[in-house]
Amino acid sequence: MARFFMELAYRGKNYHGWQIQPNAITVQEVLNTCVGKMLGQEINIVGCGRTDTGVHASYFVAHFESEKLPLGTEQFCYKLNRFLPRDIAVYSMTQVDEQTHSRFSAINRSYEYHLVTQKNPFLQESAYYLDKGIDFSKMNEAAQVLLDYTDFTSFSKLHTDVKTNNCKITKAIWEQKSDRWVFAISADRFLRNMVRAIVGTLLEVGQEKISLQRFCEIIEAKDRGLAGTSAPAHGLYLVGVDYPEALFIPKHQRVCCL
Known part of the structure; x- marks a missing residue:
């Protein structure tokens, strides 16, 4: 299985935070559903942390595992963004070492x-x-x-x-x-x-x-x-999540939320 990092952003208004919870729509749930349908498999996307209900992220990192991305990373992002709601955007996908973790590998x-x-x-x-x-x-x-x-x-x-x-x-x-x-x-x-x-x-x-x-x-x-x-x-x-350069180098310039 390959591990992929995603750089993304979202407006928190319509979501009960990042993490999946019963009887409430969350960002993680929406991404799991959309990515899973595109890959034809059940997906569990792991975030760099939790955001509470209504909190926004102009820069967020998450990871998931899959055998491969059938369209390549850039085309997969393009198709995924057409599938996602307007208040969630995925900017990049990067294959990383299987030990690199979006939450536990972050240093700042x-x-x-x-x-x-x-x-x-x-x-x-x-x-x-x-x-x-x-x-x-x-x-x-x-x-x-x-x-x-x-x-x-x-x-x-x-x-x-x-x-x-x-x-x-x-x-x-x-x-x-x-x-x-x-x-x-x-x-x-x-x-x-x-x-x-x-x-x-x-x-x-x-x-x-x-x-x-x-x-x-x-x-x-x-x-x-x-x-x-x-x-x-x-x-x-x-607005920012940092990792050791040896593990992950961001591809996307962080979104200005002014």
């Missing part, structure tokens, strides 16, 4: 959270609108503190099956881009709901509901109940 992941402070009817489903006064400089002070910690239990969804809540964050910054503010964060791994919980708590700093010292205390307490409410899903994008 990057997310962006998009926020607008002025009402825009064209961004209602792709950015979080918040018109209250926000101090982004204070939020950036708090964001830099994240790089000093490794245990992010306070920003993790409760009762998950992970063995550790430790992550190494290498980037966390708010930047103004065009008509919005974008929070960019990168780490070796992320916990369930982690980015949205961090954003929600940073917004409390920016609205002066909590101090920078309190923000640090929340992290150190390792208690999800002390952190802020998770920011809405529709503002969040997975």
